Amino acid sequence: MFKSTTESEITNAIVISFLEDMKQFAKTDVVIVGGGPSGLMAGRELANNGIKVLIIERNNYLGGGFWIGGYLMNTVTIRSPGQEILDELNIPYNEFYPGLYTTSGPHACSKLISCACDAGVQFLTMTSFDDILFKNDKVSGVVVNWTPVKSLPRHITCVDPIALESKLVIDATGHDAVVIKKLEERGVIDKLPGYGSMWVEQSENLVVEKTSKVHPGLIVVGMAVSTTYGLPRMGPTFGAMLYSGKKGGNIGLEEFRDRELTIEGKTN
Numbered sequence: 001m002f003k004s005t006t007e008s009e010i011t012n013a014i015v016i017s018f019l020e021d022m023k024q025f026a027k028t029d030v031v032i033v034g035g036g037p038s039g040l041m042a043g044r045e046l047a048n049n050g051i052k053v054l055i056i057e058r059n060n061y062l063g064g065g066f067w068i069g070g071y072l073m074n075t076v077t078i079r080s081p082g083q084e085i086l087d088e089l090n091i092p093y094n095e096f097y098p099g100l101y102t103t104s105g106p107h108a109c110s111k112l113i114s115c116a117c118d119a120g121v122q123f124l125t126m127t128s129f130d131d132i133l134f135k136n137d138k139v140s141g142v143v144v145n146w147t148p149v150k151s152l153p154r155h156i157t158c159v160d161p162i163a164l165e166s167k168l169v170i171d172a173t174g175h176d177a178v179v180i181k182k183l184e185e186r187g188v189i190d191k192l193p194g195y196g197s198m199w200v201e202q203s204e205n206l207v208v209e210k211t212s213k214v215h216p217g218l219i220v221v222g223m224a225v226s227t228t229y230g231l232p233r234m235g236p237t238f239g240a241m242l243y244s245g246k247k248g249g250n251i252g253l254e255e256f257r258d259r260e261l262t263i264e265g266k267t268n
């Protein structure tokens with residue numbers, strides 16, 4: 001028999017626990033916008049090193065494009081040396097051609113999400129990035145709203161967003177690069193070139209190479225790198241997403257070391 005309870009106790013458990021989490025989210029070390037493969041990898045890397053990380057994701061589910069390999073087929077491909085990260089995450093795979101590996105999208109994606117959770121990454125789902133906090137020429141957080149707010153009828157107006165402060169923001173929003181576009185809109189950076197046509201061979205190396213800090217307080221990872229630097233789009237292969245996320249996480253860690261940023265820490 002299940003323990004006896006009332007409906008109100010269940011409601012209290014949801015509301016009070018969520019609000020306690022929300023209080024923690026108001027000020028974090030790193031906010032990552034986008035819970036796809038690059039964002040999850042970056043978050044895992046940072047959280048494994050004691051950094052307080054929040055991933056905001058507009059969908060009700062995490063994983064971005066990592067569930068599907070391409071064309072609605074859920075076999076995912078990874079090129080060498082990406083299998084080393086699959087080993088690290090304990091994801092099984094097959095070698096289809098020498099150096100070209102296949103894995104199950106559901107298995108790979110759920111394991112990556114689980115590894116990010118185990119590392120201590122926190123999540124706000126159904127939450128859409130709306131704007132940046134920008135102070136003293138530095139990105140210092142994000143402005144967010146519930147995702148459904150955008151779908152409200154026009155006569156329901158003024159559902160103001162809220163702000164979440166952080167020492168670093170990572171744009172992991174894929175091709176849309178929505179965080180970096182806010183800097184472009186305000187003339188802080190030059191017009192973004194957007195991503196080029198598909199060329200796997202070039203794209204994977206370049207995306208990892210160009211994963212970087214684009215402005216004080218802002219790092220770009222994953223396919224947002226392609227949009228930011230005008231790189232070829234990648235096509236349905238994922239090794240570079242995992243490596244780019246890992247590299248972005250490490251650039252974040254260096255920021256905490258070099259600038260001696262105080263780490264809020266996961267338990268604050």
Ligand code: 48F
Binds near residue numbers: 058235236
């Ligand atoms: O698109 P996505 O998987 O980006 P990624 O990590 O990986 C790209 C690959 O999936 C694939 C590819 C390479 O093989 O070309 O496309 O670079 O994940 C981006 C996540 O960001 C979320 C979106 O729902 C997805 O889960 N996202 C996008 N815009 C917003 C957002 C927003 N405004 N607010 C919150 N989340």
